[in-house]
Amino acid sequence: MKRALAAAAMVAVAVPMLVAVSALPRPGAPDGPVHTQVAARYLAAGAAETGAPNLVTGVLLGYRSFDTFGEVMIIFTALAAVMAALPATGADGAADRQPAGGGLPAIRVSPLVAFVVRFTSPFIAAFALWVILKGHLFPGGGFQGGAILGALGILLTIVLDRRRVWPLPAVARSRLLQAGGPLAFAVVALAGLWLTGYVLGYPADPALHAVRSLMMLLLEVGIGFGGGAIILALFLRLRGD
Amino acid sequence: MSQLFDLVMLGLLVAMAVAVARSRDLVAAAVIFSGYSLVLCLLWLHRGAPDVAMTEAAVGAGVTTVLVLVAIGRTTRREK
Amino acid sequence: MTEVDALLQNIDYAAAVILFCIGLYVVVAKGNLIKKLLGLNIMETAVFAFIVTSGMVDGGHAPIVTEAATPPFASPLPHALVLTGIVVAVSITALALALIVEVYRRYGTIEADELRETD
Numbered sequence: 001m002k003r004a005l006a007a008a009a010m011v012a013v014a015v016p017m018l019v020a021v022s023a024l025p026r027p028g029a030p031d032g033p034v035h036t037q038v039a040a041r042y043l044a045a046g047a048a049e050t051g052a053p054n055l056v057t058g059v060l061l062g063y064r065s066f067d068t069f070g071e072v073m074i075i076f077t078a079l080a081a082v083m084a085a086l087p088a089t090g091a092d093g094a095a096d097r098q099p100a101g102g103g104l105p106a107i108r109v110s111p112l113v114a115f116v117v118r119f120t121s122p123f124i125a126a127f128a129l130w131v132i133l134k135g136h137l138f139p140g141g142g143f144q145g146g147a148i149l150g151a152l153g154i155l156l157t158i159v160l161d162r163r164r165v166w167p168l169p170a171v172a173r174s175r176l177l178q179a180g181g182p183l184a185f186a187v188v189a190l191a192g193l194w195l196t197g198y199v200l201g202y203p204a205d206p207a208l209h210a211v212r213s214l215m216m217l218l219l220e221v222g223i224g225f226g227g228g229a230i231i232l233a234l235f236l237r238l239r240g241d
Numbered sequence: 242m243s244q245l246f247d248l249v250m251l252g253l254l255v256a257m258a259v260a261v262a263r264s265r266d267l268v269a270a271a272v273i274f275s276g277y278s279l280v281l282c283l284l285w286l287h288r289g290a291p292d293v294a295m296t297e298a299a300v301g302a303g304v305t306t307v308l309v310l311v312a313i314g315r316t317t318r319r320e321k
Numbered sequence: 322m323t324e325v326d327a328l329l330q331n332i333d334y335a336a337a338v339i340l341f342c343i344g345l346y347v348v349v350a351k352g353n354l355i356k357k358l359l360g361l362n363i364m365e366t367a368v369f370a371f372i373v374t375s376g377m378v379d380g381g382h383a384p385i386v387t388e389a390a391t392p393p394f395a396s397p398l399p400h401a402l403v404l405t406g407i408v409v410a411v412s413i414t415a416l417a418l419a420l421i422v423e424v425y426r427r428y429g430t431i432e433a434d435e436l437r438e439t440d
Contacts, residue, residue, distance in 0.1 A: 013342055
């Protein structure tokens, strides 16, 4: 009964949406409104105005940096909310349901997997750094690099966790690193206010293009390392450390 | 050729989404969702969105799956 | 041009709609909270797929404008929006999972039906 009702609701939602999308311009049509409105301006002037040939980074950190700021705050707030919702095991009565030293029993990792992860991790880390630092020239940027760093941190923590001296979790718990994104935005916003009179403004003067690049790089590094640390911290807290 | 690639990928996506919906084993559902994200990432790479594809590969296929698996480990594996 | 032809021409959008509805079905019909969350993730990715598809252009390249690159370029705006959306999606997932783990710790079940009976 419930399933039939859900299926009927699904059809009732699907039909109007299918009718609506059938009236849209064909995807890929060069004269569609997606390409003729603001995107045309971004493509024509974006590289010169933001100093980032990779226009995705240019839009994220230049034209729409307020969006990005709000988004950085969302992931930071998510970490705070997860920490508030899940008490750390061991600190309270929750510990009796869980094995000691974390929410999950230690996973026995095959030596082959451990070797492959250890062998490839420097390359993954180098790639993540490249993605963060060169995000304005090539596909990449702070979010992408941060996601790669966070995934790498999770991978290494799963594989190398039995060593109690493993420093990565402690690094990820650093409040300063977790707040890297919002802090970088604060610095850049104030620098923009001082240089141009606008919050998050970038100096347009060609003589100050090095400053503009530095501001963008600071944002990328803050978002990248902060995002990576937050992802790893989310994993650790969910696991019950 | 490009059209065929698109159609195969879209069919795969729908099949995997249905498999996630039908699977009673939550671990299986999470792993299929990881594959679904990876297929989506290929599709986006094909559509000229390497930035998005990169993030989806790391976040959708990697981080989300690991977080779900950890949560399954602390709750139950079988769906009733 | 008939409605069906128009739909076939926009098959990429139609696929996103179908994925969205599969996700919606999982959220509505399934009782397990983690399963519901996976359904929510399918809905989110369907919306992302729709937005990214809208930004593509025939024979387009990634929107990286250098001397070596030749137009046409895909629209960078949908890519930037989806990029932030993906990170928001993982934040939602993490928070929801934290709440689910806490619900299980307190009530011993993550089935919506059983939770309704326990109060």
